[in-house]
Amino acid sequence: MLILIAGITGMCGQPCARAALAKGHQVRGIGRNPDKLDADVGSKLESFVTTPDMTDRAALDKAVKGVDAIICALSYLPEVVVDVQLALLRVAERAGVKIFHGASWNYDWTKLQLGDHENYDAYLAFHRTAQLTSSIKPIYGFTGSIIEYIFYWTDRAKPLDKDTHTVPYIGTGDEKYIYITVDDLAAYTVAAIEAPGAAQGGNYYVESFRCTIREFAQMYGQARGGLEMQLRCDASTEMAEEMLAEARRTTDPRNWQKYIGLAYVTLMNNKKIDFDAVDSKRWAGQVKQTSLREWFEQHPDV
Template sequence: MLILVAGITGFVGIPVAEAALERGHQVRGLARNPDRLPKGLLGRLESFEILSGTHDIAAMERAVAGVDAVVSTISATSELIMETQVLLLKAAERAGVKIFHASSWNLDWTRSPGTHEVYDSLAHFAHHASMTSSIKPIYMFTGAIAEWVFVRSAKDWDRENKTLSYHGDSTFKSRYTTANDIANYVLEAITAPDAAEGGYLRVQSFEASPEDVVEAYNAARGGSTKATHKCLGSLEDAKAKLDEGRAKYTKTEWWNYAWYIYQYYIPLRAWDYEPVDVARFPNVKQTTLEEFFRQNPDV
């Protein structure tokens, strides 16, 4: 299978490409800068198309030509979801592609509309695709991406002091999926016999509370480093910060208050789901939280 990974230089795109190559597939990349790929990956690709901007239709046309499946791993911003991804979907449709995995790796953004600015964009893309395209995209709910929380988000995890910050109950369990597990679930989904039928998939790697995070981290480090958790206040405190941010910033500046969206709505289970499709893909070995910490010694 020849698979186009759009947004291949991102922290989901790279694992998807690696997983596809490990399974013997050919991979074509589409992104702005091939220099952002890990050393050695570019030379293993069938080809790489450079995207000059969010509306570079010509590059998308070249990228989708002759591929068997498209995996869109573009960043979850409203512009990329509602403009770039729509253009990519239409280019894939014109090229006769039947399998299209949309950028979707979050909690269940079909639930509780109006609670999350970009979740609404993800849902609007799905609605638009269902109304206008012959392609039936695949969407995957994964909970939080573990690498985002523990590597990218300094507000969640202080890597220097090994501290997880949160609001609410220290025993509340959130859903997580690692980027590598996402990649393997994606490959299972796009190579399944019914892949062209699209639909919504619900998976995870593990569930963990702040207390679980501390316990797993300390176990993974064998006592050499100790983690802690820090409660920053109640859910009402998180909601007050969210309301303050929404009043102060425009929607184009939503990143300034985005953290409080998750801090408030995840414990309310506004977007929760049951990972019923884990059983559908038994070939994917779920990474445990302790394994994740062992695999990422710099976290």
């Protein structure tokens, strides 16, 4: 297949490109800055369409010409998930592209209503608009938290402090959380667009591993040669719900990133966005799940 990856320069885009190339596909990229590509990806692309404006119709038309599938690996920002992704969907419709992996790789937002989670609102809005208006039936992937994101890519607090050997948490410490590595995510994404029926769209549910914060701390300690990690409860789930309600009352919604962590933890702890990773079982022959122990061992800097 010839696969277009929008957002190919990003955290998920590059691993998706590597996974697609490893399966023998041709990969085309579109983005604002090809210099952000690692050489091993950049040198193997079929082509790269550079555009300063990701909604530019001529650039998008050029990017989708002749492609068999599109992976939208663009940023999570609502203006990108809605505006840019809709522009991409419209050119894909006109070009007759049938397989469209929509922006996703989240906890299961299909169970939510608008207003439950500021960031997931954008995914729901795109999903519903596509459903109501498009001949394309997108695929959406549900993966839980991307472990590289929480350790390397976000400014939000890290899940553990390796200097003080502390693991902070909200809730009881016994809630199970779902995680995926970017490489597993990329392999599942390629499996999803290769699957028979990919053009019919739908959701898939996968994970690398799931664990409680206690198990997370314990595994980190074991992977670091028997380090004793201290758990620190920062708030109950109920307290976090109150803090979230107060933040929503007092914060301009455009500053949603300041309090979105509270929306995540309360929805996760209340199992509102949980899922069974049924497709990890379905694709067990194609994708080997990375364990938490393996991931810690592969990332000694964490």
